[in-house]
Structures are given as C-alpha cells and as structure tokens.
Amino acid sequence: MEQKLLDEFEKIFGDREGARIYFSPGRVNLIGEHTDYNGGHVFPCALTIGTYGAVRGRTDRKLRFYSMNFAEEGVRECSLEGLAPDPDAGWTNYPKGVMWAFEERGMAIPSGMDILLCGTIPNGSGLSSSASVEVLTGFILCDLFGFEVSGPELAKICQFSENEFNGVNCGIMDQFACAMGKENHAIFLDAASLEYEYVPVQMQGLKLLITNSCKKRGLADSKYNERRAECERALADLQMVIGIETLGDLTGEMFEQYKSAIKDETCRRRARHAVYENQRTIEAVKALRDGDMEAFGRLMNESHRSLSQDYEVTGEEMDVLAEAAQRQKGVLGSRLTGAGFGGCTVTLIREEDIEEFEKNVGREYRERTGLTAEFYSVEIGGGPVVHYQ
Numbered sequence: 001m002e003q004k005l006l007d008e009f010e011k012i013f014g015d016r017e018g019a020r021i022y023f024s025p026g027r028v029n030l031i032g033e034h035t036d037y038n039g040g041h042v043f044p045c046a047l048t049i050g051t052y053g054a055v056r057g058r059t060d061r062k063l064r065f066y067s068m069n070f071a072e073e074g075v076r077e078c079s080l081e082g083l084a085p086d087p088d089a090g091w092t093n094y095p096k097g098v099m100w101a102f103e104e105r106g107m108a109i110p111s112g113m114d115i116l117l118c119g120t121i122p123n124g125s126g127l128s129s130s131a132s133v134e135v136l137t138g139f140i141l142c143d144l145f146g147f148e149v150s151g152p153e154l155a156k157i158c159q160f161s162e163n164e165f166n167g168v169n170c171g172i173m174d175q176f177a178c179a180m181g182k183e184n185h186a187i188f189l190d191a192a193s194l195e196y197e198y199v200p201v202q203m204q205g206l207k208l209l210i211t212n213s214c215k216k217r218g219l220a221d222s223k224y225n226e227r228r229a230e231c232e233r234a235l236a237d238l239q240m241v242i243g244i245e246t247l248g249d250l251t252g253e254m255f256e257q258y259k260s261a262i263k264d265e266t267c268r269r270r271a272r273h274a275v276y277e278n279q280r281t282i283e284a285v286k287a288l289r290d291g292d293m294e295a296f297g298r299l300m301n302e303s304h305r306s307l308s309q310d311y312e313v314t315g316e317e318m319d320v321l322a323e324a325a326q327r328q329k330g331v332l333g334s335r336l337t338g339a340g341f342g343g344c345t346v347t348l349i350r351e352e353d354i355e356e357f358e359k360n361v362g363r364e365y366r367e368r369t370g371l372t373a374e375f376y377s378v379e380i381g382g383g384p385v386v387h388y389q
Contacts, residue, residue, distance in 0.1 A: 084100075284296050
C-alpha cells in the first residue's frame with residue numbers, strides 16, 4: 001500500500017520527497033447503538049480496514065486535497081485562513097473541520113499541506129469512514145507539528161469538529177473507537193464519563209462478517225439529529241420526576257416505573273431503546289468475558305429488533321439483511337451497525353458457514369430489494385499509526 005500511495009502522490013503533486021504515510025482505522029460497533037449521546041455504554045472495535053494518508057508539509061498556507069476514492073473530483077484547494085464549512089467542498093470538510101477544531105483549541109497550524117487519501121472502507125457503509133478521516137487528520141497534525149494530544153482528547157476534538165463544523169450531532173463513539181483501537185480487543189466505553197476498558201475478543205472459531213446493504217444513506221445525518229432531539233425531549237420529561245442526567249442513568253426497571261412521564265409516545269419508544277440497549281451492552285460484555293458467545297449473539301438480535309421497532313432507524317433493506325442472516329446456519333447474531341438508514345449489518349458467524357451464508361443472504365436480499373449486497377470478513381485492529389516516514 002505504501003508504494004501505491006507514494007506513486008499516486010508523485011503523480012498528483014509532482015514528486016514524493018518528504019511525504020509520510022499514515023493509517024487510521026474504521027470501526028464496527030458490536031452492540032450499543034445510539035447509546036453514546038444518551039450517556040450509555042457502547043462496545044466498538046477498530047478494524048484493519050480504514051483510511052491511508054500520504055502527506056507532506058508546505059511552506060505556505062495552502063491546503064491541497066486529493067482522494068483516490070474520488071479521483072474524478074481532482075485536486076481540491078483551499079487556504080488555512082478562514083476555514084469554514086462549504087457545501088461544495090464534499091469530503092474535504094472532514095479534514096478541514098479537524099484543522100479548524102485544533103485551532104479553536106489553541107493549536108495554531110503553522111503551514112499548509114498536500115494530502116492524498118485512500119480509504120479501504122466502503123463509502124457510505126456506516127463503518128465510520130468520516131471518523132476515520134477525522135482521526136487520521138488529527139494524528140497527522142500531531143505528528144507533523146508536534147501537538148501533544150492524548151487518544152481520548154483527540155477523539156473529543158474530532159467529535160467537536162463533526163458537531164460544530166459539519167453539523168452532525170454525533171456522540172463520541174466513532175471517533176473514540178478509531179483513535180483508541182487495540183488489536184483483538186473491543187472497547188467497553190462509558191460515553192458519559194469516557195471511562196473505558198479493553199475487553200479481549202476470543203472468537204473461538206467465529207468471525208465478524210460485515211454485510212454492506214449498498215443502499216445510499218441519504219437520510220442518516222438528518223434523521224440522526226432528529227432521533228437525538230427526540231431523546232432529549234424524553235429526558236427532559238423524565239427529569240421532572242426523577243433526578244437523572246442522562247437516559248443511561250436508568251435501569252430497565254426504573255424506566256418502566258417512570259416512563260409515563262414522557263408525554264409523547266414516539267419519544268417514549270426512543271427512550272426505551274436507549275435504556276434497554278445500554279443494559280444489553282452491559283450484559284453482552286459480561287457474556288463475552290464468560291465465553292458465552294451464544295448469549296452475545298442473542299443480545300445482538302434483540303438490539304436489531306429494538307433499532308427497528310423502537311428507534312426506527314433500520315428501514316426495509318437493513319431488516320431484510322438482519323432477518324435473513326439470523327436464519328442462517330452458523331449465525332449466532334446479526335444486527336444493524338452504525339446510524340442506520342442504510343449501511344451495514346455485523347454478523348457473528350462460524351467461519352465454516354460463511355460461504356453458504358453469503359450465497360443465501362445475497363440471493364434473498366437481491367430478490368426482496370433489487371440491490372446487491374457486499375460481504376467483508378473483518379479483523380479487529382489497532383489505532384492510528386505512522387506507516388512510512
């Protein structure tokens with residue numbers, strides 16, 4: 001990959017002298033969806049697929065961006081001066097947002113850069129290509145200019161950039177998982193306190209299989225913000241009758257006791273998902289530690305049902321994929337991963353059954369939706385690294 005990036009960098013920017021190569025992972029969330037911004041727990045892991053960047057500092061204030069995934073767009077240019085979101089700037093708003101966020105935190109970027117990216121995450125798949133790019137950018141800034149930023153702080157800066165620069169009211173999970181990944185471990189993260197621990201993932205002949213719906217996720221950002229607002233209204237109603245700071249403070253029993261305080265029925269269902277999904281995540285981590293992968297899989301299935309019925313973020317395509325997967329031989333559990341309205345499912349499956357799974361699920365999905373799914377067997381990887389300097 002290093003040679004491929006350097007060759008392309010030389011082709012696009014004239015020469016490769018001084019270019020460094022970096023990598024930041026994508027992520028998949030094993031369980032705990034839409035809980036991070038509700039003060040609950042999440043359980044993601046970084047992947048060995050992600051975003052590579054070939055970068056060289058400049059002596060002026062110019063920024064030049066090029067993506068091998070969007071080669072038809074050519075080189076996009078702007079200045080470090082007056083960084084602001086631009087609807088016509090496309091994907092470059094993500095690295096620009098991180099640069100803006102660093103400067104907002106008092107870390108002035110002294111000079112511009114030539115930046116070439118190559119992502120191995122399928123675009124729009126829900127495996128956090130945007131967070132991967134954000135964390136990559138922050139990691140590059142720290143390496144090139146000597147900023148001292150911890151992994152958790154880098155995640156917070158990248159979340160801030162997506163919230164304030166790009167207008168997506170996301171929680172911390174995606175950026176944290178990309179910044180803090182550890183090989184063969186998932187991250188049990190309390191999104192309210194940012195306390196976390198690494199939990200070994202012993203697969204015992206199982207694999208994580210990602211199924212990409214290949215459905216364009218056009219509604220994801222707007223509906224994401226809508227769901228967050230609905231949860232905030234539910235929380236405000238609950239706070240009239242019980243002293244809590246987040247929905248994640250509630251157990252299932254407490255929710256059942258006080259749920260009638262939530263005036264709007266839709267908001268009540270959104271809150272029910274947030275509360276019970278948080279409890280499922282805690283139970284799933286215990287099951288993993290106990291080596292009870294069957295229980296882990298059942299909780300994945302329950303998570304998808306809740307995302308479909310209470311949170312309503314799955315849609316027909318994701319429901320078809322999850323339900324078809326859950327019927328297949330060797331499958332312990334399957335669920336939507338990511339914000340929803342397209343994207344991917346993650347399936348826990350016995351390795352010897354993957355080929356039959358792909359054939360059966362692929363056929364049923366094509367027959368029922370007219371779309372062709374893509375399948376990726378993934379490995380759990382580490383955080384951002386310098387690949388070449």
